Amino acid sequence: MADDRRMGLTKEDLKEMYRLMLLARRLDERQWQLNRMGQAPFAIGCRGHEGAQIGISWALKPGRDIVLPYYRDLGVVLRMGMTPKEVMLDFFAKAEGPSSGGRQMPSHYSHPQKGIVTQSSTVATQTLHAAGMAYAAQQLKEDRVFYTSIGEGSASQGEFHEALNWAGVYKLPVLFVVQNNQYAISVPASKQMAVDRVSVRAAGFGLAGVTVDGLKILDVYEAAKEAVERARRGEGATLLEVMVPRLTGHSTDDDPRTYMTQEEMEALKHRDPVGHFASFLKEQGVVGDDELAAIDQEVRKEVDQATDEAQKAADPRPEDLYTRLYATPIEL
């Protein structure tokens, strides 16, 4: 990169983007490791998706925009300001975990102060919430964009199409993201749909639709930026699909060898967005090997510390099962 900027990104921006995706990666690896060591019952990863996630969420304004993520969105919630310690508190189901205080499974992110909306495990439901929130923001005359995401498998749900339709009718400021990793657990995209790209559905609802290679982080950023700007201009929603690899099994409960060949799994490794982005930054002269190593060291330290602190935090107490059922409690 001859000058310091590309699409308005400074070198510092690029380095921070890299740091965030590496942080997502290392946290994810740590979670799987802890699971394999028997210290946590479950982990579900972002590995392979984190590049696209940072590319997209870099176009959002933390503190203003709102995200309704799905379980792979570790990169997105870090960008919105969730700390590694918070992530690990949730991971260990600790009482002070911001997402649910130990009620929900890990990766079901929620953080009202940071604009992260709670999600269920039931896929695609959040896409309708995004439409409703965006309608409310329009109505309250707020300048906010609502990010919501699902996988390509979840794009088969009827509710997702209903959300696209609502966003079309009311020109809502929503960024619908489909993270297409070609698998829904074991089911390949070819059994999910007769089309190659989910984004072709956008036209049927009056939305803009685009598919970008999730390894090309700056292309992803550019597409997201355009979509966010359209939304801010009041021109409505975009369906942005990113093609990403899933570099692990579906979750720690899965065994991809039951449905993927060894070659296929090997081939995926060449599509690692973290490595790709590191090479790109080096090529462009943004960072050198030393700096990359330094970032990694710093990130690893952060992850260690977050893990230690979180692990020491208090578990929920039995009586916590009964609290916060109603926002307006009823005495009878």
Add this chain to the structure above:
Amino acid sequence: MADDRRMGLTKEDLKEMYRLMLLARRLDERQWQLNRMGQAPFAIGCRGHEGAQIGISWALKPGRDIVLPYYRDLGVVLRMGMTPKEVMLDFFAKAEGPSSGGRQMPSHYSHPQKGIVTQSSTVATQTLHAAGMAYAAQQLKEDRVFYTSIGEGSASQGEFHEALNWAGVYKLPVLFVVQNNQYAISVPASKQMAVDRVSVRAAGFGLAGVTVDGLKILDVYEAAKEAVERARRGEGATLLEVMVPRLTGHSTDDDPRTYMTQEEMEALKHRDPVGHFASFLKEQGVVGDDELAAIDQEVRKEVDQATDEAQKAADPRPEDLYTRLYATPIEL
């Protein structure tokens, strides 16, 4: 018409098509009249749709193909062989009504022997049944096409999109018909969707999609014929949309004056498919005024007779409430 055929249709075919659409019209009128006279609690019409319905269903093979209709499909079920008397038995909720023996509201057609599948009032659910039936027919190596229909409002349901998706993935022999009359009760199509035509959604699921003017009966027939042939060739489903007027209120419970202007209602009258087709047949020299009058007389007689006979039939008995709950009853 210089020769006797257009798209393989003989004069007799054309006359029979006309007779069927007039029969639908007259039955419909009679039902509304009976309702207005206080002799039936409810009627819901096909008026304005019957031309397109006959155009489409003429492409089907009664006795082989299967229809999963919606409540406006009086023309379709007549084409499949339901008799006026059967229609009126259902209308009066008589015990021997073929659709439900008086259990369901009128226009909820069912007739297993004639390939008419029972529907609920819950809109769009039948589109998924059509996909499942078509899958079964494929599996059983049967040569059958499955017609299913909804209104453009009901096309907002998630389940409809899921049905399109299934039909796409498995290249199912389904003809999805959307009868677009621009209103869902009082809600105009512009509040239902951001696109002008529902058929544009077909591409998002790998289906063929086409929209035809529902007043041009032979164009409708041609489009349906193509779709049916594609389906028979194993090339998959089509989403066929017909633009039709709704010449009455939504049902006898509705008052369209609360949401339509007088002018709009007047303008619709010029889009009467029965009148249009009559003029067309005359222009083409297929029939003369005398013959048209004779057909009308015959149809009216048929409707009178059906009404009389049906009205005299027995009501369900109280004990009929409890029968046919299970196909495999359980003794305990």
Add this chain to the structure above:
Amino acid sequence: MAEKFYVDAVREAMAEEMARDERVVLLGEDVGKRGGVFRASVDLLDQFGERRVIDTPLAEASIAGVAIGMALHGLRPIAEMQFADFSFPGFNQVQSEAGRIHYRSNGGWKVPMVLRMPYGGGPGVHGALYHSQSVEAFYAHIPGLKVVAPAFPYDVKGLLKAAIRDDDPVVFLEHKKCYRAIKQEIPDGDYLVPIGPAEVRREGRHITLYAYGNMLHESLKAAEELSRQGIEATVVDVRTLKPLDKKTIVEAAKATGRVLVVYEDNLTYGAGAEIAAIIADEAFMHLDAPVRRLAGPDVPGIGYASVLEKEFTPDAAKIAAAARELAEF
């Protein structure tokens, strides 16, 4: 004070709340220009404009899901399901989402929304299988929801206002038969009826009848009839189904020792089973007769033919007969 129909009380509550609080919006099929298929929102579009009175696409999952989103971001939506029977395409949003959001986020998010649904049927409604269903058992079982089912216009207005101001999702069940059959003097201005408490509508010493919605009216008629026969019935209006007012329910059972739980829904696994089960546990020592229920039979619905409508639906005569049998037990 003026005499108002049940449906007018619905309208009035919404109109007053929308005037009071800009954040209140109404969404549903045909709620705008048409004023609702039951005319419960007539004129609201003119008064509040189409951003606040929203004719939605015909898709109940959207109606529920979008309302949840609105509620998450500062509005106070009233979502109408045109018929309770058609709420099921949206059931996932209510079951998986509305009731669980506050709890699952450990109090981080809240969902102040009302889900209004016309429900029920009976002779003369001609709603058949899909315009007559009683759906309260499905919704009342969902943790985190509140569910109300008023019988009187006064309660309709007061409870609907309370529901709109409540910070939790409230399912508001409006009985179709009551809409234009039940009239009552109600105050013109603002008042609230709290969600939760049941109400004893009539006191008698021989037997206690429990009901809500239209069956409450049938039970009151039955009580009149029974009184003429020397049987004095207490009638409890279980107007809030979730959370249940166990105290009032149990005390009324203890006082008479004989109970009949009446509901229009299918008997088995219906809402009345819970009321019966509570009584059988907590009032057990005071009971002089079996805990009995009178409800619709376990068939898929009220048939369209008048004969079937009548056969399905509990009414004052059937209630009185069942109560008499118990009183003589």
Add this chain to the structure above:
Amino acid sequence: MAEKFYVDAVREAMAEEMARDERVVLLGEDVGKRGGVFRASVDLLDQFGERRVIDTPLAEASIAGVAIGMALHGLRPIAEMQFADFSFPGFNQVQSEAGRIHYRSNGGWKVPMVLRMPYGGGPGVHGALYHSQSVEAFYAHIPGLKVVAPAFPYDVKGLLKAAIRDDDPVVFLEHKKCYRAIKQEIPDGDYLVPIGPAEVRREGRHITLYAYGNMLHESLKAAEELSRQGIEATVVDVRTLKPLDKKTIVEAAKATGRVLVVYEDNLTYGAGAEIAAIIADEAFMHLDAPVRRLAGPDVPGIGYASVLEKEFTPDAAKIAAAARELAEF
């Protein structure tokens, strides 16, 4: 005869029925190549091919709705909902359609399908709010369905075969905790267990416990413990929830005069309310103590943290304590 796990009984029933009858097909998410996320359909794809073992799109309304269509046209589909918690996007198809088609067409159409769902949770499952739900109350209330919830591998195999051969839609509830915890000797070949009858698993004269699924096992453990304390419990396995075997339920209550209905689902409006209500009516004259229930609390689910899992879920110790209290009543 060989000892088999609960999950193996599921697999074996499907494999045998698919071999016996070409019309039987299996559809669901990950049921094919992956053999099901619980491995309940391992190898079926290889054996029967991808036209009969169908990895569906991720959409439960489709799974239910397409299965209905298949059943209407001559196949006998087994539709799997990957987790019962995720059945709700498809609830409309089950509530509005599956259970009503035969009745509404006056017997003209039938829907021979099975809807299999892993449900339930408890300590060690770590399923949290959305992978632990008990959903039987929602389904058992729907007229026209049959609902079974077996506890033992023998019943799993026999009931699943019966369900597949039944001409009505059967909801088949498989408790996740039982999958690999419960083992039993079962016959290798063909046998059926009829849908309907409950089964008395143990007889005792002091109290009757009612349960199904995993709570049946906890109840049996509790009965052991109680026996050591001199309290002899009858344990009724209510393995069919719809239709209910009222006769067996009522007779077992009459015989001991004390009853405890145990279920894992949220207490209020749960399936156990119906069992309690039936007993309170039909066994009333024979009861010596209040009709009591032990169930999960009315919160939106089993929390993920181990502490919350344990606190939520009824277990042998809690059952024994509640039973002891009743026995001493």
